[in-house]
Amino acid sequence: MDKQLQPIVQVLEKDFGAEAKESFGEVEVLLSSEHIVAASQKLRDEFEFTFLSTITAVDYFPEESPRFHIVYVLNSFNKNLQLTLRVPVNGEKPTIPTLIEVFKNANWRERELWDMFGITVEGHPDLRRLLMPDDWDG
Secondary structure: OOOOHHHHHHHHHHHHOOEEEEEOOEEEEEOOHHHHHHHHHHHHHHHOOOEEEEEEEEEOOOOOOOOEEEEEEEEEOOOOEEEEEEEEEOOOOOEEEOOOOOOOOHHHHHHHHHHHHOOEEEOOOOOOOOOOOOOOOO
């Protein structure tokens, strides 16, 4: 693990019960949905991860628990670091909290999660279809 990332990951493990994995030189941190907002805010405010570059989901159908992993990729340009956060969610009424208060650019990416995967984003100010027709029932 990158020497700069190691203390950051240790804080996430200690403060949020996160689990870190490293694969092919990339670090992924598994967090529960109730901690994603606070962990993202800590990463932004204390560790200079000021850019949310990606939000997407991985669908593990036919698995239901978890059915999805929500994947967030954060970047620190000042430290030249990237960190991937993964949040598992169950398939029955999948829901995650919004990150708009932490990263404004989460807006459309969260709408895409809802539109493409049916994952409800609690607290989103404008959760409406982005790509599919308004009457789409998928």
